[in-house]
Amino acid sequence: xxxxxxxxxxxxxxxxxxxxxxxxxxxxxxxxxxxxxxxxxxxxxxxxxxxxxxxxxxxxxxxxxxxxxxxxxxxxxxxxxxxxxxxxxxxxxxxxxxxxxxxxxxxxxxxxxxxxxxxxxxxxxxxxxxxxxxxxxxxxxxxxxxxxxxxxxxxxxxxxxxxxxxxxxxxxxxxxxxxxxxxxxxxxxxxxxxxxxxxxxxxxxxxxxxxxxxxxxxxxxxxxxxxxxxxxxxxxxxxxxxxxxxxxxxxxxxxxxxxxxxxxxxxxxxxxxxxxxxxxxxxxxxxxxxxxxxxxxxxxxxxxxxxxxxxxxxxxxxxxxxxxxxxxxxxxxxxxxxxxxxxxxxxxxxxxxxxxxxxxxxxxxxxxxxxxxxxxxxxxxxxxxxxxxxxxxxxxxxxxxxxxxxxxxxxxxxxxxxxxxxxxxxxxxxxxxxxxxxxxxxxxxxxxxxxxxxxxx
Amino acid sequence: xxxxxxxxxxxxxxxxxxxxxxxxxxxxxxxxxxxxxxxxxxxxxxxxxxxxxxxxxxxxxxxxxxxxxxxxxxxxxxxxxxxxxxxxxxxxxxxxxxxxxxxxxxxxxxxxxxxxxxxxxxxxxxxxxxxxxxxxxxxxxxxxxxxxxxxxxxxxxxxxxxxxxxxxxxxxxxxxxxxxxxxxxxxxxxxxxxxxxxxxxxxxxxxxxxxxxxxxxxxxxxxxxxxxxxxxxxxxxxxxxxxxxxxxxxxxxxxxxxxxxxxxxxxxxxxxxxxxxxxxxxxxxxxxxxxxxxxxxxxx
Numbered sequence: 001x002x003x004x005x006x007x008x009x010x011x012x013x014x015x016x017x018x019x020x021x022x023x024x025x026x027x028x029x030x031x032x033x034x035x036x037x038x039x040x041x042x043x044x045x046x047x048x049x050x051x052x053x054x055x056x057x058x059x060x061x062x063x064x065x066x067x068x069x070x071x072x073x074x075x076x077x078x079x080x081x082x083x084x085x086x087x088x089x090x091x092x093x094x095x096x097x098x099x100x101x102x103x104x105x106x107x108x109x110x111x112x113x114x115x116x117x118x119x120x121x122x123x124x125x126x127x128x129x130x131x132x133x134x135x136x137x138x139x140x141x142x143x144x145x146x147x148x149x150x151x152x153x154x155x156x157x158x159x160x161x162x163x164x165x166x167x168x169x170x171x172x173x174x175x176x177x178x179x180x181x182x183x184x185x186x187x188x189x190x191x192x193x194x195x196x197x198x199x200x201x202x203x204x205x206x207x208x209x210x211x212x213x214x215x216x217x218x219x220x221x222x223x224x225x226x227x228x229x230x231x232x233x234x235x236x237x238x239x240x241x242x243x244x245x246x247x248x249x250x251x252x253x254x255x256x257x258x259x260x261x262x263x264x265x266x267x268x269x270x271x272x273x274x275x276x277x278x279x280x281x282x283x284x285x286x287x288x289x290x291x292x293x294x295x296x297x298x299x300x301x302x303x304x305x306x307x308x309x310x311x312x313x314x315x316x317x318x319x320x321x322x323x324x325x326x327x328x329x330x331x332x333x334x335x336x337x338x339x340x341x342x343x344x345x346x347x348x349x350x351x352x353x354x355x356x357x358x359x360x361x362x363x364x365x366x367x368x369x370x371x372x373x374x375x376x377x378x379x380x381x382x383x384x385x386x387x388x389x390x391x392x393x394x395x396x397x398x399x400x401x402x403x404x405x406x407x408x409x410x411x412x413x414x415x416x417x418x419x420x421x422x423x424x425x426x427x428x429x430x431x432x433x434x435x436x437x438x439x440x441x442x443x444x445x446x447x448x449x450x451x452x453x454x455x456x457x
Numbered sequence: 458x459x460x461x462x463x464x465x466x467x468x469x470x471x472x473x474x475x476x477x478x479x480x481x482x483x484x485x486x487x488x489x490x491x492x493x494x495x496x497x498x499x500x501x502x503x504x505x506x507x508x509x510x511x512x513x514x515x516x517x518x519x520x521x522x523x524x525x526x527x528x529x530x531x532x533x534x535x536x537x538x539x540x541x542x543x544x545x546x547x548x549x550x551x552x553x554x555x556x557x558x559x560x561x562x563x564x565x566x567x568x569x570x571x572x573x574x575x576x577x578x579x580x581x582x583x584x585x586x587x588x589x590x591x592x593x594x595x596x597x598x599x600x601x602x603x604x605x606x607x608x609x610x611x612x613x614x615x616x617x618x619x620x621x622x623x624x625x626x627x628x629x630x631x632x633x634x635x636x637x638x639x640x641x642x643x644x645x646x647x648x649x650x651x652x653x654x655x656x657x658x659x660x661x662x663x664x665x666x667x668x669x670x671x672x673x674x675x676x677x678x679x680x681x682x683x684x685x686x687x688x689x690x691x692x693x694x695x696x697x698x699x700x701x702x703x704x705x706x707x708x709x710x711x712x713x714x715x716x717x718x719x720x721x722x723x724x725x726x727x728x729x730x731x732x733x734x735x736x737x738x739x740x741x742x743x744x745x746x747x748x749x750x751x752x753x754x755x756x757x
Contacts, residue, residue, distance in 0.1 A: 104607065153580070160571055166626065171593055171628065246496060258497050261504060262504060264505070266739065267736040278713070448591070
């Protein structure tokens with residue numbers, strides 16, 4: 001039986017190549033009709049979709065713009081971003097190409113093609129390897145047995161598929177789209193459908209690093225973002241640590257009550273607290289300025305977030321407000337670690353004659369730090385992208401005449417928000433997003449390499 | 458720092474005696490305790506004052522920022538009444554509640570499923586999938602938000618609360634999956650194996666055995682994903698446009714922006730109504746929340 005097959009069957013690459021040309025044809029050569037039908041169905045769907053959505057007439061001149069179906073027109077749109085601008089003619093305004101819609105559709109067709117390509121490669125490899133095994137003397141397997149075998153191993157894929165589809169269309173697609181926009185001239189001067197958008201290569205990156213006003217803004221905002229993230233993380237951690245250690249002291253009466261009070265800033269929604277502080281520090285009507293004047297500490301009202309001559313005042317107040325918002329989380333965290341340190345550590349230290357400060361320094365601090373260190377990196381990253389505090393508190397103010405579309409307290413993320421939403425500089429905004437990703441990604445990767453998560457993959 | 462010990466333990470007593478010998482004056486201890494409580498009191502005042510001020514403002518007569526005081530002399534509830542009669546606050550609240558509920562259910566179901574699969578099943582593409590999730594998790598939401606806005610515009614999904622919920626679920630899914638996977642990793646595999654030997658299918662193992670054990674992490678994801686839409690600003694600001702589709706966060710921000718001087722007390726009332734339920738939820742469930750957050754860090 002097997003020898004007969006060995007002599008009658010073609011060499012292994014033949015069905016492989018056949019399947020590469022017409023999906024499933026190789027399986028038909030291998031006499032597996034079920035499998036052949038399965039793969040051919042994808043092939044037919046691809047061709048049918050393209051034919052059905054396009055205008056394919058015999059004997060007509062073919063252009064992707066007017067004749068192409070979902071895939072051909074999609075890919076054409078992705079490469080050219082449209083060729084016909086909207087024009088005024090005698091019959092009125094003609095329908096021009098909308099570059100952004102073309103780009104989105106092109107991406108969707110590209111992603112669909114990529115998914116179909118997996119099926120295509122699967123069919124080629126299956127046809128090739130099945131024939132090779134057959135030629136080597138293996139027993140033939142029916143299509144039905146093959147699919148049952150596959151099905152049993154497919155539980156993981158079936159369960160993952162809803163999440164995967166959601167992520168592909170709501171996360172991966174937008175991320176790819178955002179990356180593509182960074183290489184176009186899509187901004188307020190060039191908005192579809194009125195104008196066409198073009199590919200411009202690395203021009204936007206060059207703008208940020210070569211045009212002095214942009215470079216100055218970028219360097220300035222980046223520097224402040226780092227200073228902000230470092231100080232914000234350090235102060236909240238230090239204050240949270242201190243408060244947790246004090247609360248753990250056995251002399252404290254009603255520790256649970258104190259703890260719940262201190263947790264309030266963490267429990268109150270951040271947007272509410274930030275807006276409350278914004279009102280309290282309102283220069284004209286806010287109570288803090290009023291109080292300072294009433295007490296005779298300042299002669300006139302202090303414009304905390306709007307006085308361009310005191311950018312550092314606004315920065316300091318923002319950091320203080322962030323301290324108010326951020327210390328309770330670290331307090332709760334450190335408090336949890338403290339309860340897990342065995343009392344015997346301290347007893348042993350006391351017997352060796354260590355005072356309270358020495359115990360703090362040589363027992364509490366190292367143990368807490370070991371547990372909390374990974375969280376510090378996370379806290380740094382979230383402070384780096386702390387949109388809420390800055391946007392709601394200062395809205396980036398006070399104005400900075402040297403900056404482009406940024407104020408003295410603007411972080412990269414709030415600057416990005418202003419660039420895209422208020423000023424509609426989508427392309428520059430996309431470049432900024434990528435730069436933020438590179439910075440945050442580098443920090444995260446360094447952190448990950450040290451953690452056990454990556455080794456456990 | 459703990460200075461008093463359980464009286465029974467012998468070494469503890471010795472340690473205490475040692476302390477007594479060094480700090481003979483109990484007066485010193487009392488002063489230390491007084492300073493300790495003084496510090497706690499100062500911090501408590503700093504923590505509570507802004508919150509008291511906003512609560513007071515919401516009951517203060519008058520409308521402007523200058524009228525607000527922490528303890529209003531003649532308190533009034535008129536701002537709470539006008540919040541529901543003169544603004545769309547009730548509408549915003551229901552919108553937020555809808556997004557929050559959908560976001561919570563979707564996130565819990567999807568992340569539990571994905572976390573279980575990534576933790577327990579070795580399949581082809583698993584490692585690539587986990588790495589992909591890690592990378593996606595690092596992207597600032599903002600990079601995707603603008604693109605999502607453009608895509609929704611294209612597909613007519615803009616101004617839809619369901620669309621907003623779907624984007625929120627997808628944005629948080631990588632991190633939540635990672636949390637669930639990490640938590641499931643810690644559960645003993647022998648449980649699954651025993652059930653599998655008894656003939657239980659993978660689905661049965663998941664529903665009957667793993668899911669009940671995942672409850673702490675399910676609670677954590679449920680709370681965080683339920684509260685997140687109430688405070689989220691960037692995504693709703695981009696995706697929702699018509700006045701009847703606003704969420705509470707958007708509405709409150711618009712209030713304080715537009716009518717800054719003449720409706721501050723109404724804003725205060727709205728802020729209090731938004732903050733009180735979430736604050737109570739956080740304080741009551743603080744243990745779950747802190748544990749969950751630190752678990753996330755340990756897993757990267």
